[in-house]
Amino acid sequence: MKGVLVARLDNMTEKKNAAGPQDSQRVPRLVSPGEDLGDLEGYEVGHGVIAIDGRIRATKNGQTNVNGTTISVEPRRTAYMPRPGDLVIGFVEGCTNNIWFVDIGAPFNAILPMSLGPAKADFGGTRSVIDIGEAILCRVQEVEETHSSVVTMKGMGLRKIRSGAIEVIDPHLLGRLIGKQGQALRQLKEESECRVIAGENGRLWIDGDFEGTLEVRTRLRSMTAEAKAATPGGVA
Amino acid sequence: MGYGDVQMIDANGIRNDGRKAGDVRPISIELGVVPVADGSCRMRWGNNDVIAAIYGPMEAHPRKIQRQDRAVLDVRYNMAPFSTSDRIRPGFNRRSREISKVTAEALESVVMLELYPRSKIRVEIEIICAEAGTRCVGLTAASIALADAGIPMTDLIVSVASGKINDVVVCDLNKSEDNYGEADLPMGILPNTGELVFLQMDGDLSPDEFQEAWDYNMNAAMVIHEYCVEALKTGRYPQ
Numbered sequence: 001m002k003g004v005l006v007a008r009l010d011n012m013t014e015k016k017n018a019a020g021p022q023d024s025q026r027v028p029r030l031v032s033p034g035e036d037l038g039d040l041e042g043y044e045v046g047h048g049v050i051a052i053d054g055r056i057r058a059t060k061n062g063q064t065n066v067n068g069t070t071i072s073v074e075p076r077r078t079a080y081m082p083r084p085g086d087l088v089i090g091f092v093e094g095c096t097n098n099i100w101f102v103d104i105g106a107p108f109n110a111i112l113p114m115s116l117g118p119a120k121a122d123f124g125g126t127r128s129v130i131d132i133g134e135a136i137l138c139r140v141q142e143v144e145e146t147h148s149s150v151v152t153m154k155g156m157g158l159r160k161i162r163s164g165a166i167e168v169i170d171p172h173l174l175g176r177l178i179g180k181q182g183q184a185l186r187q188l189k190e191e192s193e194c195r196v197i198a199g200e201n202g203r204l205w206i207d208g209d210f211e212g213t214l215e216v217r218t219r220l221r222s223m224t225a226e227a228k229a230a231t232p233g234g235v236a
Numbered sequence: 237m238g239y240g241d242v243q244m245i246d247a248n249g250i251r252n253d254g255r256k257a258g259d260v261r262p263i264s265i266e267l268g269v270v271p272v273a274d275g276s277c278r279m280r281w282g283n284n285d286v287i288a289a290i291y292g293p294m295e296a297h298p299r300k301i302q303r304q305d306r307a308v309l310d311v312r313y314n315m316a317p318f319s320t321s322d323r324i325r326p327g328f329n330r331r332s333r334e335i336s337k338v339t340a341e342a343l344e345s346v347v348m349l350e351l352y353p354r355s356k357i358r359v360e361i362e363i364i365c366a367e368a369g370t371r372c373v374g375l376t377a378a379s380i381a382l383a384d385a386g387i388p389m390t391d392l393i394v395s396v397a398s399g400k401i402n403d404v405v406v407c408d409l410n411k412s413e414d415n416y417g418e419a420d421l422p423m424g425i426l427p428n429t430g431e432l433v434f435l436q437m438d439g440d441l442s443p444d445e446f447q448e449a450w451d452y453n454m455n456a457a458m459v460i461h462e463y464c465v466e467a468l469k470t471g472r473y474p475q
Contacts, residue, residue: 032468033346033383034391034428050348050390057428059348059388061468078386079274079293107293107355146304146353 028065031058031073046072080171080201082106082149086140089166089203090151092133095126102136105171105201108147112138116152118160135161137197137205164195164207167220171202173227177220192216242416244401251413257406260396260456264474265377265467267384273360275385277467279377282410283367288377289360290385296356307352311340313374315363335371336361342375342395342424342434348388357387368414369397372422375434380464390426392464393433394457397422398449405445407452421446423453427461430454 031037037049037056045051048060049072058064062075082088082104090102093109100112114121118136121129130136137158138151153159169177177198178185189196192215194208206216245251255261261282270276273289280286296302313335317324343359359382361374372395379393399409399420406413409420419439425432441449467473 030469032392032465033389034426035465036428048388050388052390057390059390060386061383062386075386077275077384107352108295147355 028063030061030063032061033059037064037071042069044070046070048073048075075172077170078172079107080105081147082110082140082143082201084140084143086200087137087197088140088151088201089135089137089161089197089199089205090201091135092130094132095130097124098126100126100130102138102151104138104140104149104151105168105203106147106149108149110138110140110149110151112136112151112153116141116150116154118153118158130160135166135205137161137199161205164205165213165217167204167206167217169202169204169220169224171200173224174198174200174202176223176227177204188216188219192219242412244413244416245404245406249404251401251406251410253410255408257404258452258455260408260459261410263460263463264472265380265463266472267380267467268471273381273385275381275383275387277377277381277384279373279380281369281373281376282408283365284363284370284373285365286370286373286377287362287364288374288381289362290378290381290387291358291360293352293355293357293387296354301356302354305353306349307347307355307357309340309343309347309349309357309359311336311343311359311361311378313339313361313363313371315366315370319363319366335374338434338436339371339375339378342393343378343382345433346379346389346391346393346426347382348390351388357382368409368411369422371395372397372424375424376460376464380467383468391428391431392426392461393424394427394460394464395422395424395434396453396456396460398452398456400439400441400445400449405441405448405452407449407456419445421449421453423450423457425454425457427457 035058040051040054040056050057050059058073060073060075062073065072065074088104090104092100093103094101098114101109102112104110119129138153139155140149141152142150192212194206194212194216197205206213249257264280266278269278270289275290277288293307296308301308313332315324317326359378361378363370375393375395397420398407399417401413401417419441421437424434463473
């Protein structure tokens with residue numbers, strides 16, 4: 001055994017880059033902002049972390065996640081930040097002659113130019129197509145550095161929402177709602193016999209009969225309560 | 237009776253509330269107390285009772301306050317009219333404006349504002365019950381609430397004040413010590429690096445006394461930071 005590295009507690013130090021459970025970087029754990037997550041060497045910083053003076057520090061309150069060599073923090077709570085390609089449900093908050101301003105639950109309203117709208121309208125006729133206060137199912141087309149975003153309604157299934165109900169959950173609970181490969185959401189749709197479309201911004205369009213909508217709402221409420229109970233301290 | 241006339245510490249170094257010179261008043265922290273806010277924290281520190289709530293990031297209005305390269309922090313520190321024995325006239329006054337300003341400047345040094353250009357983050361600090369050191373409690377509670385809201389920060393801020401009573405330097409002044417003491421030194425400390433983001437001084441301290449007060453604040457900040465971290469991980473402190 002001479003010269004062979006034996007896995008002992010004193011061998012598993014950060015300096016030796018041991019990948020065992022003693023290496024604190026690799027074990028998922030709850031961290032708070034400013035907490036030291038170890039040496040930067042051999043790692044890349046993902047979201048929720050920052051590299052300062054060769055050390056990795058958490059910038060958010062959440063759980064660490066190591067994916068290959070990338071270390072990140074999954075925040076417990078976060079605001080929705082739009083990304084290109086996101087399917088979102090928005091409310092029209094205002095319009096000009098050729099642009100709609102859409103509230104997509106992000107820090108900034110998105111714009112929907114008439115050229116990307118659902119139907120052709122004359123210049124100045126935006127309100128005849130989608131009026132203020134109406135809900136739309138749209139997709140984020142572009143996000144600028146300054147967080148301005150453009151949404152589009154050109155695409156399969158993108159439409160003005162004329163029926164059903166819209167429910168809102170925290171965006172970080174969407175994964176729990178959808179489940180692995182969409183299994184949980186599929187089951188929910190089958191059981192309630194409702195059309196349920198989940199927007200990445202945490203808004204859900206539920207379209208079906210009264211009993212089905214009520215069932216989906218009840219399930220959403222219980223899921224939120226479960227998530228709160230599963231999070232230590234009940235602050236999901 | 238004037239300054240220095242009130243006996244606030246005995247010959248054995250025991251203060252009028254039974255604490256020793258370096259002791260901190262009891263602390264409790266609760267998160268998520270304002271459901272409609274993006275993040276919130278209620279902090280009880282001695283008889284201080286403070287709620288901090290965070291809203292945003294949101295679009296900054298009016299547009300003239302928008303910064304193209306970063307977010308702006310809109311901090312509002314307010315004492316409830318019933319928070320002290322003498323009723324406080326509701327609304328902003330010189331003191332609350334000053335505390336709002338210094339709190340915003342302290343928080344700006346840890347919040348990663350450059351990630352949210354043109355946005356605004358609203359920080360509301362409401363003093364429900366005031367004893368002494370409300371600016372310290374407000375700043376600490378705001379930093380915990382920001383972390384609860386998922387706003388990226390390079391560190392938490394722990395703020396604590398030490399001061400001088402009857403020529404003795406003590407940590408974390410209570411109401412009578414604050415009113416009749418000779419000096420106080422509130423500090424905002426980044427516990428993970430030991431850096432300072434906020435410092436004020438009221439009264440006079442010699443260099444040695446200043447150093448002693450500094451050391452008390454630093455040591456207290458490390459202990460309070462542990463409470464804050466536990467609260468962030470479990471939702472409340474103590475359990």
